[in-house]
Amino acid sequence: MEFFEVINKRRSVRNYTSKPVPKEVISKALEAATLAPNSSNTQTWDFYWVKTAEKKKALIKACLSQRAARTAQELIVIVADPTLWKRSNEALLQYTDEIKAPPSMKIYYKKLIPFIYSAGILNVLAPLKWMIANIGGLFRPMPRGPNTSKDIQTVCIKSAALAAENFALAISAQGFATCMMEGFDECRVLKILKTSWSARIVMVISVGEEAPDGTMGPRFRLPTNLVVHEI
Amino acid sequence: MEFFEVINKRRSVRNYTSKPVPKEVISKALEAATLAPNSSNTQTWDFYWVKTAEKKKALIKACLSQRAARTAQELIVIVADPTLWKRSNEALLQYTDEIKAPPSMKIYYKKLIPFIYSAGILNVLAPLKWMIANIGGLFRPMPRGPNTSKDIQTVCIKSAALAAENFALAISAQGFATCMMEGFDECRVLKILKTSWSARIVMVISVGEEAPDGTMGPRFRLPTNLVVHEI
Numbered sequence: 001m002e003f004f005e006v007i008n009k010r011r012s013v014r015n016y017t018s019k020p021v022p023k024e025v026i027s028k029a030l031e032a033a034t035l036a037p038n039s040s041n042t043q044t045w046d047f048y049w050v051k052t053a054e055k056k057k058a059l060i061k062a063c064l065s066q067r068a069a070r071t072a073q074e075l076i077v078i079v080a081d082p083t084l085w086k087r088s089n090e091a092l093l094q095y096t097d098e099i100k101a102p103p104s105m106k107i108y109y110k111k112l113i114p115f116i117y118s119a120g121i122l123n124v125l126a127p128l129k130w131m132i133a134n135i136g137g138l139f140r141p142m143p144r145g146p147n148t149s150k151d152i153q154t155v156c157i158k159s160a161a162l163a164a165e166n167f168a169l170a171i172s173a174q175g176f177a178t179c180m181m182e183g184f185d186e187c188r189v190l191k192i193l194k195t196s197w198s199a200r201i202v203m204v205i206s207v208g209e210e211a212p213d214g215t216m217g218p219r220f221r222l223p224t225n226l227v228v229h230e231i
Numbered sequence: 232m233e234f235f236e237v238i239n240k241r242r243s244v245r246n247y248t249s250k251p252v253p254k255e256v257i258s259k260a261l262e263a264a265t266l267a268p269n270s271s272n273t274q275t276w277d278f279y280w281v282k283t284a285e286k287k288k289a290l291i292k293a294c295l296s297q298r299a300a301r302t303a304q305e306l307i308v309i310v311a312d313p314t315l316w317k318r319s320n321e322a323l324l325q326y327t328d329e330i331k332a333p334p335s336m337k338i339y340y341k342k343l344i345p346f347i348y349s350a351g352i353l354n355v356l357a358p359l360k361w362m363i364a365n366i367g368g369l370f371r372p373m374p375r376g377p378n379t380s381k382d383i384q385t386v387c388i389k390s391a392a393l394a395a396e397n398f399a400l401a402i403s404a405q406g407f408a409t410c411m412m413e414g415f416d417e418c419r420v421l422k423i424l425k426t427s428w429s430a431r432i433v434m435v436i437s438v439g440e441e442a443p444d445g446t447m448g449p450r451f452r453l454p455t456n457l458v459v460h461e462i
Contacts (some may be wrong), residue, residue, distance in 0.1 A: 003237045003404035007263045007397060030459050032238045034452050036396060036413050041451060047459045055462055088453055099448030141293050141416035154385050155413070158433065161392035162411075165267060166238060169400070173234035180268050180393075182386070185372035193462065195256065202389065207382050217330030221265050222274050222319055227262050230280045 006173045011215045014068040016208025021073045021176055029170035030076070036166045038159035040113060041092060044084040045160045045202075047167075048077040048193050053191055062188035063204055068179035072206030077189060078164045080156035080200040082149070085117045119149040153200055155215035160202040163196065167205060177210040237404045242446045244408035245299040247439025252304045252407055257438065260401035262309070267397045269390035271344060272323060275315040276391045276433075277396075279308040279424050286423055293419035294435055299410035303437030308420060309395045311387035312430040313380070316348045357382075384431055389430040391433040398436060408441040 001009075030047055038045070050059050056075060063069035096106045119126050129147040136142040146152045168178040181204045185217060189201045232240075261278055269276070281290050287306060294300035320340060327337045350357050360378040367373040377383045399409040412435045420432045 001234050003232050003234050003400065004259075004263065006234045007266055007401065010266070010268070028235075031455060032235065032277050034455060034458060035238055035241070037241070037243050037249060037399065039413055042459065043453050045458060049459065051461055051462045064372050064374070087457070091453065092451070095401075095451045096447075101447065103413060105447075137416060137418060137453040141295050141419055143295070143414055144417045150381050150385075154381075157385060157389055158392045158413075164450035165393040166400075168268065169234065169397075170238065182270055182389075183374055185368060186375045188372055202392070216332065216336075217326070219266070220272060220323070220324065220326045224262060224265060224334045227265060227274065227276060228278045228280065229363070229406055229424075231286055 001173045008059065008170050010169055010172040011177070011219060012068075012179045013208070013210045013214040014066070014179055014216065015211040015214045016071040016073060016177070016206070017211050019073070019209040021099055021207050021209070025171065025174045025176060026074055028075070028174065029167045032170035033078075033163040033167040034161070036162040036163060039155050040108075041088070042085040042113065042117075043088045043159075044081055044156040046079040046081060046195070046199070047163075048079065050075045050077060050192070058192050059189065062192060063181055063184045066181065066183060068181055068206045069204070071211070072179075073208040074206070076167065076205045076207065077193060078160050078167070078202045079193065079195060080153065080160040080202050080204065081196060082092070082117055082152045082156050083196065083198045084156075085113055086203070089113060115162075116146065116153055119147065119152060123148050157200060157202050164203045164205065168208045171207055175209075176207055177214060179206045181206060232404045232405075237400050238319055241400055241403040241406070242408070242450060243299075243410045244439070244445040245297070245410055245447065246442040246443045246445045247302040247304060247408070247437070248442050250304070250440040252438050252440070253338040255307055256402065256405045259405065260398045263401035264309075264394040264398040267390070267393040269393060271339075272319070273344065273348075274319045275387040276394055277310040277312060277315070277426070277430070278394075280309065281306045281308060281423070289423050290420065290435070293423060294412055294415045297412065297414060299412055299437050302439065302442070303410075304439040305437070307398065307436045307438065308424060309391050309398070309433045309436065310424065310426060310430045311384065311391040312427060312435050313348055313383045313387050314427065314429045315387075316344055320344060338422075344418050347377065348383055350378065350383060354379050388431060388433050395434045395436065401415060402438055407438055407441075408445060410437045412437065414419070
């Protein structure tokens with residue numbers, strides 16, 4: 001499907017038909033998700049495709065039994081986990097060798113990434129990081145964070161959101177529909193996934209074929225000139 | 232361009248040619264950005280298209296003078312601002328009338344949205360919100376947040392990231408390239424934009440035509456079976 005057709009077609013669908021979604025459609029969209037840009041290419045994301053009936057039932061309940069979950073054919077959970085920089089770090093170091101990257105890039109992955117992704121137990125390092133950034137920043141441009149563990153989480157959540165958008169668009173491109181759900185009980189979803197305590201649930205995405213009354217109504221957006229500022 | 236071709240073509244480009252990017256290309260991509268899904272459709276985002284030479288120069292410096300900014304033809308800043316729910320609230324209430332939405336949706340925008348988007352001065356409401364969510368959550372599925380102002384920020388940043396991805400893909404679909412930059416001095420960028428103190432800079436995106444050595448090397452992603460979990 002043509003790109004802008006996909007952009008226009010993608011709507012949040014809250015009621016699906018009983019038509020099954022082929023496995024390949026989900027797999028292709030998950031692959032598209034992993035191709036999203038992400039912070040320092042650390043790929044601190046995980047994608048859970050919830051297939052077993054029991055887990056699916058529990059997940060629907062954890063999504064407050066909303067219709068977009070109840071009527072969905074497939075449910076995907078997108079997770080961000082700040083500790084996952086460790087999973088990609090060695091491979092990224094190898095990659096810098098393969099592409100004959102400048103030494104600064106190797107140092108970046110060896111020294112800077114571990115520093116960026118740590119706040120210490122109970123954020124003990126955060127004040128130090130904050131001071132380095134903000135005292136240095138008085139004299140020259142400096143990134144002001146991430147400092148606290150919440151800041152680091154936000155970086156990872158942002159990257160995972162980019163992947164979520166790729167996923168949703170890729171489903172639309174294949175003729176099916178999605179709903180990105182943020183109305184869920186995060187504690188219960190974490191339990192269903194059996195993830196590490198450091199994981200954050202970014203989005204639960206339901207997938208299916210749009211039912212005739214699938215969307216709430218025509219799309220509503222603020223006028224572009226209210227949100228776009230040319231300066 | 233075909234959708235999956237766009238997904239595969241989009242790479243983070245850090246060196247651009249001197250070819251100008253037509254105005255229409257940016258406008259079309261900004262429109263695509265505003266069509267991204269977003270939390271409760273509150274559209275708590277702003278898009279700054281930095282055009283004046285002086286501001287552009289300052290923004291490049293605030294982006295640590297990285298090549299992806301220095302060689303860019305256009306620079307767009309994506310902002311998330313939790314207070315912006317107020318901008319769309321009245322229009323959304325009107326919209327619920329227009330689509331003859333169930334009364335629960337009207338209550339949602341009238342009562343629940345103001346509650347969700349407030350943490351009080353110095354997060355004074357956060358402990359109360361946390362208690363409601365977590366005591367209630369013992370008995371039945373309950374959203375566990377957002378409670379603190381940082382949590383609310385994260386919700387808005389997540390939505391703005393979805394828009395950022397639409398923007399980047401829409402630029403690729405029109406034959407140009409982007410780099411999503413997170414390496415910037417947020418304080419300096421906020422000053423350049425003259426935004427409210429509540430705004431957060433989500434992403435600075437540079438745009439241009441990819442130079443022959445535009446990307447770092449071939450794309451590197453972890454094997455899909457490491458990040459996709461079928462459960």
